[in-house]
Amino acid sequence: MMKLLTTRFLHLPLGMLVVGLVTPPAVTLLATEAEPFMVSLPYWMSCWIYLGLSLMAIRLTCLRLIESSVPTRNCTAEQTGVQAHVRTAELLIMGVALYSLNWGVAPTVIEEAVLFISMRLGITLLLLGGVVMMFTHIKMRDLQGAKK
Amino acid sequence: MLNLITYIAYLVISLLITFRVGALLSQNGAVFLTNQTHGNERLALAINNLLLIGYYLINIGYILLVLNLNDFTLYENTPGMDNQLYFLTRNLGLVTLMLGAMHMLLLYVLANWHPAKSDQE
Numbered sequence: 212m213m214k215l216l217t218t219r220f221l222h223l224p225l226g227m228l229v230v231g232l233v234t235p236p237a238v239t240l241l242a243t244e245a246e247p248f249m250v251s252l253p254y255w256m257s258c259w260i261y262l263g264l265s266l267m268a269i270r271l272t273c274l275r276l277i278e279s280s281v282p283t284r285n286c287t288a289e290q291t292g293v294q295a296h297v298r299t300a301e302l303l304i305m306g307v308a309l310y311s312l313n314w315g316v317a318p319t320v321i322e323e324a325v326l327f328i329s330m331r332l333g334i335t336l337l338l339l340g341g342v343v344m345m346f347t348h349i350k351m352r353d354l355q356g357a358k359k
Numbered sequence: 360m361l362n363l364i365t366y367i368a369y370l371v372i373s374l375l376i377t378f379r380v381g382a383l384l385s386q387n388g389a390v391f392l393t394n395q396t397h398g399n400e401r402l403a404l405a406i407n408n409l410l411l412i413g414y415y416l417i418n419i420g421y422i423l424l425v426l427n428l429n430d431f432t433l434y435e436n437t438p439g440m441d442n443q444l445y446f447l448t449r450n451l452g453l454v455t456l457m458l459g460a461m462h463m464l465l466l467y468v469l470a471n472w473h474p475a476k477s478d479q480e
Contacts, residue, residue: 268416275412322363329366329423336420343413351406354474 220274224267231259254317257324264328265308265335272339273297276346300342308335365443366426372447373422373454377415380458385411388469396474414461421457425450 235252311331318324392403
């Protein structure tokens with residue numbers, strides 16, 4: 212688990228989570244008079260936590276897809292192709308994730324923030340699941356159609 | 360605050376069910392997949408892993424999405440925890456139905472999948 216957390220794949224998502232979680236206490240401690248700024252802190256936290264979690268899910272899935280892609284005869288070409296497709300999917304899903312931050316009303320309390328994160332993360336994970344299932348389906352179909 | 364506790368309880372219960380069912384299915388499905396791939400264990404393991412990742416992603420995504428189907432105004436004037444219990448039972452029911460549907464779909468797909476034998480075999 213620790214080995215996984217220290218891989219360079221997860222540096223950016225973990226950094227995002229840290230920014231999202233550390234900034235609110237820091238602002239509260241440093242700027243006690245900044246009342247208007249505090250109102251938007253749940254929204255700030257939700258956005259960063261959501262982006263961190265979704266990027267972490269995307270990167271872990273990509274890592275697993277590249278590592279455990281179905282072995283075929285032409286390994287090098289196959290792996291390069293897989294990596295290209297996986298990177299494209301990663302970019303597309305991250306684009307959807309960033310775009311979705313503007314949907315709906317910004318949360319002001321923790322309960323709303325939980326719903327804000329869960330809805331967007333749910334959509335992101337469903338999209339990722341769809342990509343994985345499609346990838347598996349294509350590989351299985353290729354194996355079924357392979358000549359003896 | 361009660362709503363937040365209900366959300367957390369729902370997430371913990373549904374994630375526990377999902378991970379337990381996923382582990383059981385992958386454990387038992389590995390034997391079935393090895394048979395389908397004519398004894399090629401490496402191939403069976405790769406497909407098993409991919410299906411497990413897809414299963415986890417789709418189910419966890421669905422669990423998080425269902426969290427937004429809350430209708431806490433339904434029993435607004437009723438004292439007690441009627442809203443929370445209604446939310447928990449309905450959503451946990453939806454999650455278990457989804458898990459069952461995914462399981463049946465995967466069984467159907469794998470039962471109809473007959474890979475060709477490779478040259479090495």
